[in-house]
Amino acid sequence: MSFPRLITAVTALALVSAPAxxxxxxxxIAKILVxxxxxxxxxxxxxxxxxxxxxxxxxxxxxxxxxxxAERGKAYLARLQAAGLNDVETDAxxxxxxxxxxxxxxxxGPVVVFAAHLDTVFPAGTDVKVRxxxxxxxxxxxxxxxxxxxxxxxxxxxLDAGKIKTRADILFVGNVGEEGAGDLRGVRYxxxxxxxxxxxxxxxxxxxxxxxxxxxxxxxxKRYHIAFHGPGGHSYGAYGMVNPMAAMGKTVAxxxxxxxxxxxxxxxxxxxxxxxxxxxxxxxxxxxxxDLRSESATELAKLDAQLNDILVRAVALxxxxxxxxxxxxxxxxxxxxxxxxxxxxxxxxxxxxxQAASRALGFETSFEASSTDSNVPMSLGIPAVxxxxxxxxGRAHALDEWVDVExxxxxxxxxxxxxxxxxxxxxx
Numbered sequence: 001m002s003f004p005r006l007i008t009a010v011t012a013l014a015l016v017s018a019p020a021x022x023x024x025x026x027x028x029i030a031k032i033l034v035x036x037x038x039x040x041x042x043x044x045x046x047x048x049x050x051x052x053x054x055x056x057x058x059x060x061x062x063x064x065x066x067x068x069x070a071e072r073g074k075a076y077l078a079r080l081q082a083a084g085l086n087d088v089e090t091d092a093x094x095x096x097x098x099x100x101x102x103x104x105x106x107x108x109g110p111v112v113v114f115a116a117h118l119d120t121v122f123p124a125g126t127d128v129k130v131r132x133x134x135x136x137x138x139x140x141x142x143x144x145x146x147x148x149x150x151x152x153x154x155x156x157x158x159l160d161a162g163k164i165k166t167r168a169d170i171l172f173v174g175n176v177g178e179e180g181a182g183d184l185r186g187v188r189y190x191x192x193x194x195x196x197x198x199x200x201x202x203x204x205x206x207x208x209x210x211x212x213x214x215x216x217x218x219x220x221x222k223r224y225h226i227a228f229h230g231p232g233g234h235s236y237g238a239y240g241m242v243n244p245m246a247a248m249g250k251t252v253a254x255x256x257x258x259x260x261x262x263x264x265x266x267x268x269x270x271x272x273x274x275x276x277x278x279x280x281x282x283x284x285x286x287x288x289x290x291d292l293r294s295e296s297a298t299e300l301a302k303l304d305a306q307l308n309d310i311l312v313r314a315v316a317l318x319x320x321x322x323x324x325x326x327x328x329x330x331x332x333x334x335x336x337x338x339x340x341x342x343x344x345x346x347x348x349x350x351x352x353x354x355q356a357a358s359r360a361l362g363f364e365t366s367f368e369a370s371s372t373d374s375n376v377p378m379s380l381g382i383p384a385v386x387x388x389x390x391x392x393x394g395r396a397h398a399l400d401e402w403v404d405v406e407x408x409x410x411x412x413x414x415x416x417x418x419x420x421x422x423x424x425x426x427x428x
Contacts (some may be wrong), residue, residue: 025356041162056150069118076174083156093189094176104167116148117178135406143393143403148206151389167426203384205373209393211413215386218375220341221293231326232284242322250314264295297341342378350383357420390414
């Protein structure tokens with residue numbers, strides 16, 4: 001992210017929300033917290049807590065595997081329509097959204113986005129029935145990121161009950177494609193191809209639970225499916241022929257000799273393997289999938305180059321070591337995922353606002369680096385953060401994933417996102 005682009009984005013944001021908020025976030029937050037409208041909104045969050053939990057359960061029990069979020073999207077669309085938003089729609093990529101117009105609304109004008117993702121990591125056929133033990137709800141995807149979807153709906157009820165107006169238009173989004181192979185396809189479309197492209201001046205993603213964490217740095221990643229090919233043959237009769245599995249094994253072994261920096265944190269993982277036909281056959285085809293990550297675009301590019309050098313050497317060594325009479329070992333490295341790095345500076349208004357909101361509500365902010373939907377706007381120089389929905393949760397991406405919906409702690413945590421949004425959008 002270049003410095004001039006950051007200045008442009010922050011200047012545009014200042015045109016949307018009251019400049020005093022960016023100048024003194026703590027003062028802006030304090031003013032919101034004592035306002036009559038906000039107090040009514042918070043009381044509404046408390047009064048409608050059971051509805052928020054019901055929304056959470058209903059949405060969780062609608063499967064939303066990667067690339068198959070449509071049914072959950074329809075249910076979310078209906079709820080956004082019921083909330084009375086304008087321009088409620090599902091875009092060409094499957095993102096579901098609706099606009100809460102501000103007092104400074106201009107058709108085709110700037111917007112602030114508050115988003116949560118519709119998809120989960122779990123494949124089709126996963127049992128997503130919610131189990132309840134006291135205040136704890138357990139089901140795949142209940143926390144990541146369904147709780148955030150329900151929280152956004154709760155905010156809409158609260159804003160309306162408090163008759164709260166904002167200067168800026170707020171676009172509420174349930175986006176597709178955050179997890180895994182989805183590769184952030186929903187927010188990529190939103191920022192690059194949707195009718196809101198070029199209009200988004202600030203972006204909050206709600207993902208996870210803990211209200212203390214503010215993600216202001218995007219961890220970039222590059223993921224490969226690497227297919228190794230060879231002539232194959234009988235394990236005894238063709239002994240001595242090149243073996244693509246040997247080249248694959250050499251690739252993994254050499255990858256794990258790379259020393260990566262801890263700051264900026266840079267990692268790799270050989271994560272999936274497959275192929276072969278029989279225990280008594282030299283395989284024709286095997287494959288390997290690799291995940292590379294870094295907080296630094298420079299370090300990620302360096303690691304990427306090292307992996308590709310390793311592939312060339314590993315295949316060349318195997319072709320030299322054994323017979324290529326029936327053909328050599330070859331490989332194809334296909335990129336199956338690529339997420340950009342990015343950063344929103346801690347001095348940016350959006351970061352200062354979320355930090356001030358956390359502190360005002362009794363939380364000490366911890367700034368984090370992670371891979372979330374905010375990677376995309378960060379990489380474009382658009383102010384963005386990812387925050388938690390409030391309360392506690394655990395075992396994300398596991399079959400025993402859980403959230404605790406105890407009312408008092410949930411309500412306190414939920415206020416961080418709500419007051420941050422109001423300060424950012426210019427509550428009046």
